[in-house]
Amino acid sequence: MRFFFFHLMPYAPLDLDYDKTHKSAWVTLPNSYYDAKLGADLYNRYLDELEYADELGFEGISVNEHHQTAYGLMPAPNVFAGMLARRVKQAKICILGRALPVLSNPLSIAEEFAVLDNVTKGRIITGFVRGIGAEYHSMAVNPAESHARFHEAHDLIVQAWTRPGPFAYEGKYYHFPYVNIWPRPYQTPHPPIWVPSQGSRETIQFAAAREHKYVYLQTATPAEMLFKYMRAYREEALRQNYEASADQLGWSVKIYVAETDEIAKREAKPHIEAFVNKFLRMPVEMLLPPGYSSIESMKGVMAAKKTITGGARTIDQLLEQGTFICGSPATVRAKLEEYQHKGGFNIVMAGLHFGTLPAELTRKNMEIFAREVMPHLKDRVPEGYRPIAAE
Amino acid sequence: MAVASAETARREQTITVAGCRTHLLRSGKGAPLLYLHGAGGGGKWLPFMEQLATRHEIIAPEHPGYGRSDTPDWFDNIHDVAYFYLDLLKALDLDGVHLVGSSLGGWLACEMAVRSTARLASLTLIGSAGLHVKGVARPDTFMWTPEEAVRGLFHDQALADKMLAAPVSDDELEWQMKNRFATARLAWAPRFYDPHLHKWLHRIDVPTAVFWGAQDQLIPPVYAERFGELIPGATVRTFEACGHLPQVEQPQAFVAAFTAFIGGAA
Numbered sequence: 001m002r003f004f005f006f007h008l009m010p011y012a013p014l015d016l017d018y019d020k021t022h023k024s025a026w027v028t029l030p031n032s033y034y035d036a037k038l039g040a041d042l043y044n045r046y047l048d049e050l051e052y053a054d055e056l057g058f059e060g061i062s063v064n065e066h067h068q069t070a071y072g073l074m075p076a077p078n079v080f081a082g083m084l085a086r087r088v089k090q091a092k093i094c095i096l097g098r099a100l101p102v103l104s105n106p107l108s109i110a111e112e113f114a115v116l117d118n119v120t121k122g123r124i125i126t127g128f129v130r131g132i133g134a135e136y137h138s139m140a141v142n143p144a145e146s147h148a149r150f151h152e153a154h155d156l157i158v159q160a161w162t163r164p165g166p167f168a169y170e171g172k173y174y175h176f177p178y179v180n181i182w183p184r185p186y187q188t189p190h191p192p193i194w195v196p197s198q199g200s201r202e203t204i205q206f207a208a209a210r211e212h213k214y215v216y217l218q219t220a221t222p223a224e225m226l227f228k229y230m231r232a233y234r235e236e237a238l239r240q241n242y243e244a245s246a247d248q249l250g251w252s253v254k255i256y257v258a259e260t261d262e263i264a265k266r267e268a269k270p271h272i273e274a275f276v277n278k279f280l281r282m283p284v285e286m287l288l289p290p291g292y293s294s295i296e297s298m299k300g301v302m303a304a305k306k307t308i309t310g311g312a313r314t315i316d317q318l319l320e321q322g323t324f325i326c327g328s329p330a331t332v333r334a335k336l337e338e339y340q341h342k343g344g345f346n347i348v349m350a351g352l353h354f355g356t357l358p359a360e361l362t363r364k365n366m367e368i369f370a371r372e373v374m375p376h377l378k379d380r381v382p383e384g385y386r387p388i389a390a391e
Numbered sequence: 392m393a394v395a396s397a398e399t400a401r402r403e404q405t406i407t408v409a410g411c412r413t414h415l416l417r418s419g420k421g422a423p424l425l426y427l428h429g430a431g432g433g434g435k436w437l438p439f440m441e442q443l444a445t446r447h448e449i450i451a452p453e454h455p456g457y458g459r460s461d462t463p464d465w466f467d468n469i470h471d472v473a474y475f476y477l478d479l480l481k482a483l484d485l486d487g488v489h490l491v492g493s494s495l496g497g498w499l500a501c502e503m504a505v506r507s508t509a510r511l512a513s514l515t516l517i518g519s520a521g522l523h524v525k526g527v528a529r530p531d532t533f534m535w536t537p538e539e540a541v542r543g544l545f546h547d548q549a550l551a552d553k554m555l556a557a558p559v560s561d562d563e564l565e566w567q568m569k570n571r572f573a574t575a576r577l578a579w580a581p582r583f584y585d586p587h588l589h590k591w592l593h594r595i596d597v598p599t600a601v602f603w604g605a606q607d608q609l610i611p612p613v614y615a616e617r618f619g620e621l622i623p624g625a626t627v628r629t630f631e632a633c634g635h636l637p638q639v640e641q642p643q644a645f646v647a648a649f650t651a652f653i654g655g656a657a
Contacts, residue, residue, distance in 0.1 A: 028534075136579075137534070144576035285534050289579075290571035298568065 001377040004060040005053035011070040024282040026069040026134045056370035060092035068138040071279045078112040097127020102139040106153035110160040114185045122187040144291030161190035199229045208236035217250040223322025230343045245388040250347030261327040275355030329372035344382045414459035416451040419444025424489040426451040427496030432570040434458040439642040456573030473502035480510045493517040505591040514599040520583040546606040546634040592621040599625040600652040604633035
C-alpha cells in the first residue's frame, strides 16, 4: 500500500451557524465570513502540515483546487505546489487536480506544471479534473461544455508536453498558432497524470483507456460504491485488452487514528461532522448544474448524492458507509486491509485533516498514522498484484 | 419534408430541418404565427394558442435540444438556433409570418429578425431575454429549485399552486432535464443575453410589439423599455398584476392586445 497525505485547506474558523441564513458554504456564502488575520495563520499552519507529512515519510503530499468556497482555500493549487517545491525534499508533490474546463487558458497550466516538474526534478504528479458542479457557478463557465473542454484541454496539455514545438493547436474551444512551451517537462514523456473523480462512467473510461492508463483516484464515496468503481476501471482495461495494475487505482478517504477506538471517535466526531454537514453542504442545483454530466449519469448521481444535499449525517453513519475510517491503529489497519482486499487498489490518499480538526489533533493523527499504520501496510499489495506494465 | 396543407385541426408532426428532427404543434388557419417557447420548453397546447388559432395558422415547434426535438451536433449557441429557424421558415415556405417569442424564445426571435425579416410580417416579444442592462439585478434561475422555478414565473400564485400540483410523467421529467441542459448551453454565460445583439436591433424593420408583465421577476420591466428604445417603432405594452408569461397568466388580455397590434400592423 502506498500512502499519500492530502489536504483540502478548509476555512476551519468558519461560523458553523452560517447555515441558519445561507444555503451553502459554496459560491454564495458571503466572503465577509473570512477573517484575513485568522486565514493568514491558517495558511501557514496548513503548509507546515504538508511539509511535516514529508518528514513523516509519506510517498507524496497533495493539494487541490476549489473556487469561491470555505470548503477549500486553494483556488490556484500550483501556487501551493510552488510554495512547497523548494522545502519538501523527499515526497512527491501532487496537484489533484487542476479543473481544466473552468480555467481560461490550458496552455498556461501546461507551462506551470512543466516549471514545477523542473524545479522538483520530476517529483510532481499532476491531476486533471473537471471541477465539481459548483465551480461552474463560481467561474461562470458553461457546464454544458465541460466534457468537451476537458478532453480538448487534456489533449492540448499532453501535446504541449510531448510534441516538439512550435506547432499549431486547432481545437473547437482552444486555438494556438504557436504551442512551444518553455520549459519542457523534466519527466519523460511527461509528469504522471492522475484522475480524481466521483465515479462518472465517462471519467473511468477516460482514465482506463489504453493510451492513458492514468491513475484513477476515487473521491469521497461509500465503500460499496468504491468497490464498484474499482471494478469498472479493471473491466474497462480488460475491454481495452490489458490488465490494470493496482498501482492505477487509488482511494481518497478521510482517516482519523488515535490511541484507542473510543478516543479516536470522540476526538474526530465534531470535526468530521462539520466537514460533511457544513463544509460540504450544497443544494443539488449547485452541485449538478445542467449539462455537467450526461442525463443518464445525472439521474444516477442525483440518487447517490442525496446524502450530500440531504439531511445531516453522524459519524456513525459515515463509519457504517465506509466514507470515513476512524479508530485505534489496529482498527484502521484492519479496515484498510479489508478495503484493499475488496477494492484491489494500491494507493491510499489519506485525508488526515478534515473540517475543523485543530492543529494538535491533526499532528497527532499524522504521527500515529505514519508510525503505527503505514509501516505495517507498506508491503501489503492486493492479490495478484503486478506493477504497471511498460508498453 | 412534410409540409401539410392548411387544416384547422390540432396536429403534431415531426419535420427535419438542418438535419434536426423537430417536433411541431400546428393548428388553425390564417396568417402563419410562429411561436417560440421559453427556457422551460414547449410542446404543450396552451389556451392562448387555441384562441389565436381561430384566425392564424399556429406553428409551435420545440427548439433543437428541447423536448421531443433532436439535439443536433451543431447545437452550440443561440445564433445556430436562429439560423435554424430561418431555414425552417424557408423549408415550410412560410411568408408574412407573425413571429412571437417568449423569454428565451423572444431572444431567439430577435436573433432571427436582425438577420432577416424577409419572411416576417411582425415581431412580438414577451418578457424577452437577449439584452443586458447593467446594474439591474436579476435572479439566477439556474440556482432555483424546481418549485422556485415555477413560482417565479407567475404573479398569481394560485396558478403556480395548480401547476405544481399537476402530475408529471417520466417522459416530462426527462424533457425537463433535457430542456435545462439545452438552456445551459445557450444561456449560461453570458447569462441569457448576447453582448452584441443590442448593436443590431435597429435592423428590425417589421412592426414590433413588446409585451411585459409588470411583476416579471425573471426579467424586470426596465428591459421592456430597453427593447422599445432599440427596435425602431416598437410599442411597449405592460400587463398589470402579471408575471413573466402574460400569454399564460392572462391569455384573454394577451390575445386582445396581440390582435389589436396585428390589426394595427396589417
